[in-house]
Amino acid sequence: MTLSGVDPRLDLCQQRPLERLRFAVTEANLLRHVAPGPQRVLDVAGGNGVEAVRLAALGHEVTVLDPAGAMLSTAIETADALDVADRLHVVQAGALDAPDVFAGHxxxxxxxxxxLHYVDEPGEVLRAVYAPLRDGGLLSLLGPNVDFDPLHAAVRSNDPVEARAALCRDGATVGELVALLxxxxxxxxxxxxVRCVSDLMPDVGHDPAFLKQLERLEIALADRMPQLLTARFFHLLARR
Structure with missing residues (x-):
C-alpha cells in the first residue's frame, strides 16, 4: 500500500526524509486494519498534529489530545493551511485525563x-488511553524498539562495545506491552x-524517486519476519 492519494503539501509538516518515512509506513500499517469510511480518531499526545492532519486529509475526524498548547496551535495552523480544519479538533490535556475528558467509548x-517510553507507568497510561475506545475499536501503539539499538551501534557506528552495552539497557519491550494489553x-x-532498514543505510538522501522506492520497500518489510523484530520502531495494533 502506498499513500499516493495523500496531499503532497503534507510533506511541509515533516522535512526530514526519515521522519516522512516513519509517518508513511505507520499510516500504511494502520490503514490495513481501519474499517472503510470516515473514522473517529483520537491522537493521544499528538503534539503538532502531523499524524492527525494526514488522517484528516484522508477524510477521518481526528481529535488531538496534548498538554502543550503551543503544539496544539501548530496543529490547528497546519490543518487550516491544508484545508482540513473542519475535521481536526484539539483538546489540551494529558493522556491520563482521557477517561474523564472523553466519558464513554x-x-x-x-x-x-x-x-509510553517516556512514562514511569506505561500500564496506567495504556488503561487511560484505552478507555475512550469503542468496542471493536483499534488501538495503535508506536515506540522505539530496544532491539534496534545494538544493531545500529554495530552496523552504523562500527562500535561493538556500544552494541554490547545496548543489550543491557532498560526499556519497555514489546513483550511487556503485549502482556499489559x-x-x-x-x-x-x-x-x-517501522523503518526496518532505512536507519542502517549511510545516507538516504533527498531524491524523491529513491525515497518513494524506499517507502515501498519499508511498507513491504513492515510485516516480514525477521526484519520487523529489529526495526527502528515497533508498531502494535490491538482490537478491543
Missing amino acids: EFDVVLCHNL AELGVEEVVRYG
Whole structure:
C-alpha cells in the first residue's frame, strides 16, 4: 500500500526524509486494519498534529489530545493551511485525563505513538488511553524498539562495545506491552516494524524517486519476519 492519494503539501509538516518515512509506513500499517469510511480518531499526545492532519486529509475526524498548547496551535495552523480544519479538533490535556475528558467509548481508533517510553507507568497510561475506545475499536501503539539499538551501534557506528552495552539497557519491550494489553482484555495484537532498514543505510538522501522506492520497500518489510523484530520502531495494533 502506498499513500499516493495523500496531499503532497503534507510533506511541509515533516522535512526530514526519515521522519516522512516513519509517518508513511505507520499510516500504511494502520490503514490495513481501519474499517472503510470516515473514522473517529483520537491522537493521544499528538503534539503538532502531523499524524492527525494526514488522517484528516484522508477524510477521518481526528481529535488531538496534548498538554502543550503551543503544539496544539501548530496543529490547528497546519490543518487550516491544508484545508482540513473542519475535521481536526484539539483538546489540551494529558493522556491520563482521557477517561474523564472523553466519558464513554467514543472513538473508532486511538493512537498512542511515541509516548509510553517516556512514562514511569506505561500500564496506567495504556488503561487511560484505552478507555475512550469503542468496542471493536483499534488501538495503535508506536515506540522505539530496544532491539534496534545494538544493531545500529554495530552496523552504523562500527562500535561493538556500544552494541554490547545496548543489550543491557532498560526499556519497555514489546513483550511487556503485549502482556499489559492482555490485562486489558485485548486478544488480537498484530506487530509491525517501522523503518526496518532505512536507519542502517549511510545516507538516504533527498531524491524523491529513491525515497518513494524506499517507502515501498519499508511498507513491504513492515510485516516480514525477521526484519520487523529489529526495526527502528515497533508498531502494535490491538482490537478491543
